[in-house]
Amino acid sequence: MILMVGDMTYANQYRTTGGRGVPCFSCSFPDAPIRESYQPRWDGWGRFMEPLASRVTMMVTEGNHEIEPQGHGGAVTFASYLARFAVPSEESGSNTKFFYSFNAGGIHFIMLGAYVDYNRTGAQYSWLEKDLQKVDRRVTPWVVASWHTPWYNSYSSHYQEFECMRQEMEGLLYQHGVDIVFSGHVHAYERMNRVFNYTLDPCGPVYITIGDGGNIEKIDIDHADDPGKCPSPGDNQPEFGGVCHLNFTSGPAKGKFCWERQPEWSAFRESSFGHGILEVVNSTYALWTWHRNQDTYGEHSVGDQIYIVREPDKCLLQPRGVISQDCPSVGCPSSTLSSTSGVEQAAKNGRLLWTTTCMILISTVLRRSLCTRQNIWAVWWRVDRLYSL
Incomplete structure (x- = not known):
């Protein structure tokens, strides 16, 4: 089982304030001292996580609430985060804990730093x-692949916030056929159709925003395409990197900053707290299921479910990694997302190489005594290998 957890506990301040009276969003104790680099709070979070982290392997990547600027001019950042977690950076050829990779079962995980x-x-x-x-x-x-901030996002919150990162790195992920991308940051659920450069492309990754585990800042409900909810280009400024907000150059939103309806690359979205499970059946099929937290695990508890189908031989025929608007009609699969009907039986009929179950929980753990704050991504896993059915 692979468990991915993000936005696990945090408050609102990135800077060390050393004082009282700092607003704390929905916290009911605004007079509590807020020190983002307050080490006993980090230690308390560690003790809270110890029963799990001491039994299964844990991998992490940073989010915006771990920045914690300290020192003159905020020159020191991420000190608490870097001091507390061990990741296979050197083993994967990296020299930093901000980006690294590892294998779990039949999956190669890539953790990037936004x-x-x-x-x-x-x-x-x-x-x-x-x-x-x-x-x-x-x-x-x-x-x-996984990093904190989503590239594809139709919610008003954090809309096009990390467009610069997308423009820099998307072509590389596309070129090498990355299958799925998980992000958080937006406190809601959204699953994209396969997409590249804002154009439907059956050779692109499936992007999933699963930042809906629960948090002290409430759920995000406004969509950028709702009447009057399109943010201005200056509303969502990233804590790091430049601003690359753009108007769309093609499609129904051509010349506009926001769509006037749900974008065609946004397959499903819902403002509910929830969690997801990714079951990698074999080298071709993976089943993604999203559950609302308030639903019990019963026959009708599924909020969103889709088989993700890999057809790499067809996609390798096109020039990969070039920022283009269209995937050629020759050499691209006609459909790489499928309903569960028919595909489940096809998966069972083949040789089952492994079963990897991934529990995807982008969550915020609330504690009544603290306005807590870490929003670290974490990955735990257990892989059950089966050689045949």
Whole structure:
């Protein structure tokens, strides 16, 4: 089982204030001292997580609430985060805990940093390119990438906030056939159709925003395409990197900053707290299921469910990694997302190489005594290997 957890506990302040009276969003205790780099709070979070983290392997990547600028001019950042977690950075050819990779069952996981340099001339981009080139699809046919901030997002909250990162790195992920991307940051659920450069493309990744586990800032409910809810280009400023907000150059939203209806690349979205399970059946099929937290696990508890189907041989025929608007009609699968009818039986009929179950929980753990704050992504896993059915 692979458990991905993000936005696990946090408050609202990124800076060390050392004082009282700081607003705390929906916290009911605004006079509590807020120190984002307050180490006993980090230690308390560690003790809270110890029963789980001491029994299963844990991998993490940073979010905006771990920035914690300290020192003169905020020159020191991420000190608490970097001091507390061990990840296979050196083993995966990285020299930092901000970006690294690892294998779990038939999946190659890539953890990227949205709050460190992601430019094409930078160390992270160079490392990512080398890491993707080394992936052996015979061993790990699935490649799953994860970072905190979503590139594709139709909610008003954080709309186009990390457009610069998308423009820098999307072509590289597309070129190497990354299958699925998980992000958080937006406190709601959204699953995209396969997409590349804002155009439906059956060779692109399936992007999933699963930042809906629960939080002190409430759920995000406004969509950028709702009347009067389109943010201005200056509303969503990233804590790191430049601003690359753009108007769409093609399609129904051509010349506009926001769509006037749900974008065609947005397959399903819902403002409910929830969690998801990814079941990798074999090298071709993976079942993604999203559950609302308030629903019990019964016959009708599924909020969203889809089989993600890999057809790499068809996609490899096109020039990969070039920012183009269309996937050629020749050499691309006609459908890489499928309903469960028919596909489930097809998966069972083939040789089952492994079963990897991934519980995807982008959550915020609330504690009544603290206005807590870490929003770390974490990954735990257990892989059950089966050699035949």
